[in-house]
Amino acid sequence: MSDRFRIVFAVYPGVTQLDFTGPHEVLCRLPGAQCIVASTLGGNITTDGGLGFGGILRIEEVGDCALLCVPGGPGTVEAMGDAVFLRQLRRLAGSARYVTSVCTGSLLLGAAGLLQGRRAACHWAWRDALKEFGAQPDPARVVRDGNVVTGGGVTAGIDMALTVVAEVAGEDYARQVQLAIEYAPQPPFDAGRPERAGAAVLAAVSARFDRLRPAREAAIRAAATRLRELQ
């Protein structure tokens, strides 16, 4: 394990930062890990929550990687229409040992044509849209199908990354990482899944997502059409 293990987080404006900062905190602890954050333009990115990242590479200039991680977020609407970005996802995925996503990042894997015939996870509110890309939505928090490992919404990326660490470096090493980041979660409520949150809480969150739905669904349909034309 002294070899470099290059990890590329493929980001874009309006990404949800915990989608990739969670896995970054876990995966940067892999022996030999070299973590790179890359976007179409490089430079700086602002997330949907207003957090600023710097030192981002241009994704076209990034060499092959062992692991590709694609996070989600409201910015997927624009990213699904970014032909350069999707082409680079296909290129990097082509030689990666692991192709991963978190949250609505799986919609970007789908738009890049990387999920056809595969089971995949996604944020609960957008999971069904995976079908547009020929994928089979799976409600599990971490879904593995071949070398594609996808996580559910936002915080699922931490569980996804620990699952990958266990496979790359062994279960005991993954336990070491888990202990180092004191990952013994104690959510103050049992509200992290739609079937547990209660009707009023679910309705309030769904109403907020529904305001994003027309734009996102149009973007998904357009991306699915372009993908079919490409094939």
Add this chain to the structure above:
Amino acid sequence: MSDRFRIVFAVYPGVTQLDFTGPHEVLCRLPGAQCIVASTLGGNITTDGGLGFGGILRIEEVGDCALLCVPGGPGTVEAMGDAVFLRQLRRLAGSARYVTSVCTGSLLLGAAGLLQGRRAACHWAWRDALKEFGAQPDPARVVRDGNVVTGGGVTAGIDMALTVVAEVAGEDYARQVQLAIEYAPQPPFDAGRPERAGAAVLAAVSARFDRLRPAREAAIRAAATRLRELQ
């Protein structure tokens, strides 16, 4: 809740990014939230895991805030010797409704003289050092003492932040945030606490931390001496 609720994340080079990106993802969803990341010099920061942040403000130029959050990380060794940074923590804490920390960020609160006589959480490996600053180490994942809310190691910041959201905006609103970020954690192992990780895993992680121990303990002793001289 239409008023602005300004939140300042006080960072420094070598911060552990998930210590503050976790709470940032939760707290930026508070109604009226205005999240600011600030450091002594402003500009860019690189974390201990190599992630780059940009657009950081100079902490001296940041106005009062409703909530101060101080994350931890290996960079606390240098940050404990940064008199400007500690003075600004005292200033911001002086008018904040909530003074919070994650992981070894509580050592910085301690070095700033903000934990005297208070119970506080910290990363398990460094918790006892809180005594140097007159604080009482508490092994709970989230500890509240007056308006000071501290979290344990790294990932505890998510639980800490949801606890604060429940208090600021109500439990049902906190449940909405938890559902939006699908926070229904499923760690692949039960290894997130020293008493659960097993002897071999604990020994391996402790050995890595022990390499940092002399420098950190010297920094803590020096900071505690300066604090006593100040008072």
